[in-house]
Amino acid sequence: xxxxxxxxxxxxxxxxxxxxxxxxxxxxxxxxxxxxxxxxxxxxxxxxxxxxxxxxxxxxxxxxxxxxxxxxxxxxxxxxxxxxxxxxxxxxxxxxxxxxxxxxxxxxxxxxxxxxxxxxxxxxxxxxxxxxxxxxxxxxxxxxxxxxxxxxxxxxxxxxxxxxxxxxxxxxxxxxxxxxxxxxxxxxxxxxxxxxxxxxxxxxxxxxxxxxxxxxxxxxxxxxxxxxxxxxxxxxxxxxxxxxxxxxxxxxxxxxxxxxxxxxxxxxxxxxxxxxxxxxxxxxxxxxxxxxxxxxxxxxxxxxxxxxxxxxxxxxxxxxxxxxxxxxxxxxxxxxxxxxxxxxxxxxxxxxxxxxxxxxxxxxxxxxxxxxxxxxxxxxxxxxxxxxxxxxxxxxxxxxxxxxxxxxxxxxxxxxxxxxxxxxxxxxxxxxxxxxxxxxxxxxxxxxxxxxxxxxxxxxxxxxxxxxxxxxxxxxxxxxxxxxxxxxxxxxxxxxxxxxxxxxxxxxxxxxxxxxxxxxxxxxxxxxxxxxxxxxxxxxxxxxxxxxxxxxxxxxxxxxxxxxxxxxxxxxxxxxxxxxxxxxxxxxxxxxxxxxxx
Amino acid sequence: xxxxxxxxxxxxxxxxxxxxxxxxxxxxxxxxxxxxxxxxxxxxxxxxxxxxxxxxxxxxxxxxxxxxxxxxxxxxxxxxxxxxxxxxxxxxxxxxxxxxxxxxxxxxxxxxxxxxxxxxxxxxxxxxxxxxxxxxxxxxxxxxxxxxxxxxxxxxxxxxxxxxxxxxxxxxxxxxxxxxxxxxxxxxxxxxxxxxxxxxxxxxxxxxxxxxxxxxxxxxxxxxxxxxxxxxxxxxxxxxxxx
Numbered sequence: 011x012x013x014x015x016x017x018x019x020x021x022x023x024x025x026x027x028x029x030x031x032x033x034x035x036x037x038x039x040x041x042x043x044x045x046x047x048x049x050x051x052x053x054x055x056x057x058x059x060x061x062x063x064x065x066x067x068x069x070x071x072x073x074x075x076x077x078x079x080x081x082x083x084x085x086x087x088x089x090x091x092x093x094x095x096x097x098x099x100x101x102x103x104x105x106x107x108x109x110x111x112x113x114x115x116x117x118x119x120x121x122x123x124x125x126x127x128x129x130x131x132x133x134x135x136x137x138x139x140x141x142x143x144x145x146x147x148x149x150x151x152x153x154x155x156x157x158x159x160x161x162x163x164x165x166x167x168x169x170x171x172x173x174x175x176x177x178x179x180x181x182x183x184x185x186x187x188x189x190x191x192x193x194x195x196x197x198x199x200x201x202x203x204x205x206x207x208x209x210x211x212x213x214x215x216x217x218x219x220x221x222x223x224x225x226x227x228x229x230x231x232x233x234x235x236x237x238x239x240x241x242x243x244x245x246x247x248x249x250x251x252x253x254x255x256x257x258x259x260x261x262x263x264x265x266x267x268x269x270x271x272x273x274x275x276x277x278x279x280x281x282x283x284x285x286x287x288x289x290x291x292x293x294x295x296x297x298x299x300x301x302x303x304x305x306x307x308x309x310x311x312x313x314x315x316x317x318x319x320x321x322x323x324x325x326x327x328x329x330x331x332x333x334x335x336x337x338x339x340x341x342x343x344x345x346x347x348x349x350x351x352x353x354x355x356x357x358x359x360x361x362x363x364x365x366x367x368x369x370x371x372x373x374x375x376x377x378x379x380x381x382x383x384x385x386x387x388x389x390x391x392x393x394x395x396x397x398x399x400x401x402x403x404x405x406x407x408x409x410x411x412x413x414x415x416x417x418x419x420x421x422x423x424x425x426x427x428x429x430x431x432x433x434x435x436x437x438x439x440x441x442x443x444x445x446x447x448x449x450x451x452x453x454x455x456x457x458x459x460x461x462x463x464x465x466x467x468x469x470x471x472x473x474x475x476x477x478x479x480x481x482x483x484x485x486x487x488x489x490x491x492x493x494x495x496x497x498x499x500x501x502x503x504x505x506x507x508x509x510x511x512x513x514x515x516x517x518x519x520x521x522x523x524x525x526x527x528x529x530x531x532x533x534x535x536x537x538x539x540x541x542x543x544x545x546x547x548x549x550x551x552x553x554x555x556x557x558x559x560x561x562x563x564x565x566x567x568x569x570x571x572x573x574x575x576x577x578x579x580x581x582x583x584x585x586x587x588x589x590x591x592x593x594x595x596x597x598x599x600x601x602x603x604x605x606x607x608x
Numbered sequence: 609x610x611x612x613x614x615x616x617x618x619x620x621x622x623x624x625x626x627x628x629x630x631x632x633x634x635x636x637x638x639x640x641x642x643x644x645x646x647x648x649x650x651x652x653x654x655x656x657x658x659x660x661x662x663x664x665x666x667x668x669x670x671x672x673x674x675x676x677x678x679x680x681x682x683x684x685x686x687x688x689x690x691x692x693x694x695x696x697x698x699x700x701x702x703x704x705x706x707x708x709x710x711x712x713x714x715x716x717x718x719x720x721x722x723x724x725x726x727x728x729x730x731x732x733x734x735x736x737x738x739x740x741x742x743x744x745x746x747x748x749x750x751x752x753x754x755x756x757x758x759x760x761x762x763x764x765x766x767x768x769x770x771x772x773x774x775x776x777x778x779x780x781x782x783x784x785x786x787x788x789x790x791x792x793x794x795x796x797x798x799x800x801x802x803x804x805x806x807x808x809x810x811x812x813x814x815x816x817x818x819x820x821x822x823x824x825x826x827x828x829x830x831x832x833x834x835x836x837x838x839x840x841x842x843x844x845x846x847x848x849x850x851x
Contacts, residue, residue: 385777387747433775500646526775527803529645530844555777558844596779 015262016176023168027161035160037276039232041269042167046225048252048264049174050218056258057182058190058214060110061118063246064125068219070132070241071098072226077144077236078137087150091227095220101128102219106212113195125246132238143237150231163232170228171265174221177463178261181217184462185455185474188445190214191438198400199436201420202429203514204453213459251301257311259440266313271297328494329442333479336472339454341515342427344547345411347377351549352397352428352518357406359392359573366392368573369406374518379540379550381560383584384570385594390553391433393570394520397551398430399423411517425453427517431510431524435503439496443487443506446495448478450513481509485539501532508539519543521552525559537563557595561585569594609671611636611766611797612657612687616665619649619656626652627821629665632799634766636670639788639798641808641829643842644818650801651692653818654768657799658682658689669766683712686765692774694755698744702735705743705754709761721761728757731787749780756787767791768799773807785811805842809833817842 027035047065055061075094079085085093109120133141150157150166157163181187192200194207201207230236248271256267278293286292308315345351352374359367367389374380382390395401397408399420408415415423429450437446451474457467482488485505490498495506504524511519524540525533537559540550554560560567561581569577569584571593577584584590610633617630626649634640644650656663659679667674669687677685697705706728710721729736732753738746743754752772759767772788773781781804789811791798802808809815812829817838825832832838 383777385747386749386775386780523775527646527771529803529805529842531841532645534844555775555781557778594777594779596782 016172020172023165023172026168027164032160035164037273039160039164039167041265041272042164042171043225043229043232044249044252044268044272045171045265046167046174046228047222047249048256048268049171049178049261050221051249051253052258052261052264053178053181053190053214054218055253056260056263057187058211059194059196060211060215061250062121062215062218063118063243063250064105064121064128065218065222065249066241066243066245067125067128068098068102068222069226069229069245070128070236070238071101072223073230073236073241074132074138074144074226075223076227077147077230080148081144081146082137087148087227087231091224094223094227098219098223099216102216103212106215110208110211110215121246122243125243129238129242132241139237141238143235145235147230147234147236149234157231163228167228167232170224174224175261175265178264180465181459181462182261184467184471185448185452185457186210186213186459186462188441188449189452191441191445192449193438197436198420199432202398202400202424202432203450203510204421204424205449206421217459251297253311254301255304255312257313257315259310260313260317263311263313267311270312274300328440329445329492331442331444331475331491333444333475333491334472336469336476338480339451339473339477339515342517345376345517345549347375347547349376350374351376351411352551353407353409354397355407355409357393357396357408358404359389359396359401360404365573367396367403367570370568370570370573370575371406372568372575372578374549374551376517376549377544377547378565379544379552379563381564381567382551382553382570383555383557383560383567383594384576388570389573390570391522392573394430394522394553397423398428398520424514427515428520429511429514429516429518430520431504431507431522433522433526435500435507437495437503437506437510439494441495442491443482443493443495443498444475444478444491446506447482447510447513448474450481450510451477451515453514478509478513481512482506484512485509486535501528501535504528504532504536505539512543516548518549518551521550521554523554524552525554525556533559557585609636610634610668611638611670612799613668614657614665615668617653617656617667618664619652619661625821627656627663630818630821630823632816632823634797634799635813636797637792637795638813639792639800639811641800641802641805641812641815642818643802643805643808643815643838646803648818649821650818651770654689654691654770654799654801657768658687660689680712683762684716686763687768688759688762688764688766689768690755690759690770690772692770694751696743696746696751696754696758698742700743701740702743702746702754703739705758706735706761709758712762724761724763728760731760731790732757748775749777749783752776752780752784753787756784760791764796766797766799768801770801771803772800773802773804781807805838806833806844 026038030038047069050065072094075097076087076090079090079093080087105124109117112120132138138144157166189205189210192205194200194211252267252271253264255270257263275293275297278296282292283289350373355371357367357370370393382393384390396403399418399422410426410428455470455474457470461467485508487502487505495503525536528536540563543550564581567579567581567584568575569590576589576593577587612634614630614632617627618625619627630653642650652661655661657667659682674682697708706725734750734753735757738750746754772784776784785807788798800808800812809829809832815827815829815832816823817825
């Protein structure tokens with residue numbers, strides 16, 4: 011984030027109360043209160059891909075907790091803030107456990123469920139005043155000063171909003187933030203790189219509930235009155251609109267979206283009756299139309315769309331990384347070349363009645379490149395998924411570097427030193443090349459959300475980025491850190507994927523069709539890279555259909571057909587093996603397709 | 609007569625032009641291969657020819673400019689695209705996928721497609737074996753066969769194939785190219801996009817090289833296959849048993 015933008019914003023806020031008429035100060039307070047909630051949605055929805063239609067409920071929990079405690083028990087609002095955070099955190103933990111398992115559009119629908127319920131909890135509890143709510147909430151005081159005036163509250167609200175903004179920006183630009191932006195459960199890639207997606211989802215869900223709770227606390231003491239209405243589904247949807255309008259991928263978008271919505275709504279409420287002579291909620295209709303228009307013409311929202319109008323950075327750059335030197339990360343000791351690294355013993359996988367893998371056994375030795383080949387549907391990808399723990403096996407044993415991998419999940423297998431790439435390069439399109447590769451080093455760092463928000467992890471972050479840079483240089487992409495990963499041709503995307511896998515410090519690298527779709531020149535470069543990796547002591551297992559590529563590169567080949575191993579041996583043995591020729595290669599004199607055609 | 613011809617074809621996404629004035633011609637009954645690196649704009653070009661993307665310049669289909677002809681109408685006139693990702697209807701059976709290939713004709717009241725279906729089964733006996741299986745359960749090679757079979761159901765005049773060999777085993781790659789070469793007898797004109805440049809040029813009459821959104825080389829396929837620059841970039845010097 012640009013520090014300059016922040017300074018300008020802070021300066022504007024400082025002089026704001028002298029420039030704005032009192033009515034607009036109050037309006038600005040509402041904008042600030044909403045911004046704090048919408049900033050949470052930027053992290054949760056824009057970055058984490060988890061859309062919630064229930065944020066107003068968390069605002070309500072924060073507001074009602076402080077209202078009730080400060081009225082009924084005369085508790086200091088500063089104490090009830092923390093009680094409110096605790097209550098909200100507990101509620102978020104419970105609701106998160108119930109709903110975050112849902113995927114796709116079921117998650118937003120799930121959040122609608124508890125959003126509606128919590129509203130009725132407020133409206134039905136006697137002690138909370140039912141539909142009438144609670145009034146005469148004490149004002150805030152600090153160091154003997156009353157913060158009752160709109161101006162004083164303006165500063166308080168906007169200081170909190172700016173802190174929330176800085177925290178969100180800090181989080182997004184960190185190890186934890188990369189995990190948030192990794193696509194979570196929508197892609198097998200995140201878990202395969204060691205990201206605990208369930209935990210990351212829960213953490214950001216709680217954090218953005220806490221932001222909403224703080225907004226509720228401020229609201230209660232600013233209005234000094236609460237009732238259930240502003241914490242219902244309608245408000246939750248308004249927060250959602252603000253995020254969409256401003257741009258859910260940008261922290262500044264949250265503030266712009268909140269401002270646009272709240273001020274725009276105010277204008278429409280005055281202007282429409284003035285022009286039409288009708289009084290009614292026409293502003294809501296107009297906003298509905300605006301949202302549809304934005305989805306059509308500026309889908310990313312106002313801030314990202316306006317940013318596109320600025321002079322474009324050259325070469326599809328999405329970031330400007332300055333990677334300094336840092337103490338290198340600790341790495342694993344390479345196993346002695348020639349020792350058995352991976353042992354697969356009578357592996358079996360059944361889908362219903364179909365045996366996708368049927369009693370396959372083979373070993374991989376440290377420091378060799380092995381290829382797994384066979385016709386489409388022979389069970390090669392299933393084998394990869396079994397080794398990496400993506401799917402559970404039906405029977406058989408598998409051990410790696412002397413330890414059993416039986417029963418381990420994708421993340422645990424990865425933590426033991428096996429990293430894979432995917433058939434279709436699964437890069438995060440909007441992250442820079444360097445960030446994509448740094449995601450690979452996820453398990454080599456520790457820092458979480460709090461450290462990231464407070465920037466306490468800069469030393470570790472520097473080490474992670476330096477590692478990513480090192481691996482990019484290793485695959486020959488040292489000059490393209492800042493480009494958007496999806497702006498590069500497929501050949502380079504494959505190399506980025508390999509660099510990302512290398513950043514995890516693997517002992518065994520699994521490559522799923524690394525040469526598919528590459529042109530000859532790129533294949534030659536890829537083969538050279540893999541050969542170099544072998545020289546450096548890396549062990550590789552690859553699935554590949556390009557026989558030129560395979561036979562000139564690998565040390566040994568395992569051939570599968572119909573879920574069974576039909577051959578194993580050196581490339582020249584495999585190429586002349588009659589079984590393999592029949593099932594897979596075809597005979598040499600049938601080389602030209604034209605011979606069949608005429 | 610030319611089955612398909614473009615003059616100065618341009619396509620852009622937003623402000624960026626992906627194709628800058630492409631001139632390509634496919635003669636009636638010919639197989640024309642278009643090779644080039646990823647991201648050169650090959651798939652974009654097929655999408656534009658199919659009418660799925662807005663384009664500038666001229667596209668002629670059997671001599672007639674088809675600028676204002678929409679996708680459904682292009683299908684009805686016999687232009688057919690087999691997309692790179694096959695795009696089968698995964699939750700439908702092989703039989704239903706094939707029947708849908710005939711949808712355009714069915715709309716016009718042509719409900720008898722038994723003969724066409726038999727022809728497809730003759731080319732792809734495997735599809736007959738899998739007739740009542742869901743398309744999503746097919747292997748990679750079978751999927752490509754189904755995609756081709758579904759295209760043939762519409763009795764196309766011009767068939768556009770986007771990387772039919774992608775992700776297939778050597779034996780299956782050869783089978784697919786054999787089938788494509790065999791289609792020549794039916795009189796259909798074929799525009800073939802391939803990464804497997806060697807095989808693509810081997811079965812083609814004429815070839816184009818598309819790089820960075822422009823045609824950089826063209827010529828009779830056998831001539832292109834001997835061009836040193838093509839050999840270095842796309843073919844490789846060694847002949848392999850696998851291809």
